[in-house]
Amino acid sequence: MTDFMPDLMFDETSFMSRGACVSHDPKYFDTSTRDGVTTMTGSVMIDGRRIPRRNAISYARMICMSCPVQAACLDYITRHPSETSIWAGLLPEERNDAA
Numbered sequence: 001m002t003d004f005m006p007d008l009m010f011d012e013t014s015f016m017s018r019g020a021c022v023s024h025d026p027k028y029f030d031t032s033t034r035d036g037v038t039t040m041t042g043s044v045m046i047d048g049r050r051i052p053r054r055n056a057i058s059y060a061r062m063i064c065m066s067c068p069v070q071a072a073c074l075d076y077i078t079r080h081p082s083e084t085s086i087w088a089g090l091l092p093e094e095r096n097d098a099a
């Protein structure tokens with residue numbers, strides 16, 4: 001019985017708790033405006049400091065590049081294309097281009 005691991009038991013989000021991003025402010029990964037449009041402009045407030053969004057996104061990409069579960073993250077986000085923000089080091093439009 002224990003050898004039987006049906007696909008229904010697979011939790012496709014289990015990788016998330018092992019992601020390098022869990023110890024960082026999610027705002028680094030946020031690329032959307034209030035109306036859901038992806039933007040590289042403007043700024044974000046993180047840890048009491050206002051930083052250019054472009055810098056925040058670059059930092060998020062660096063975090064993803066060192067992430068031990070990046071492949072699982074990319075696999076997940078490929079199956080959930082409507083998600084916004086940086087996933088697996090890619091912007092939403094970059095993921096669409098890669099698909």
Ligand code: SF4
Nearest residue numbers: 019021064067073088
């Ligand atoms: S690849 Fe990036 S977004 Fe995905 S789990 Fe790792 S750190 Fe988080």
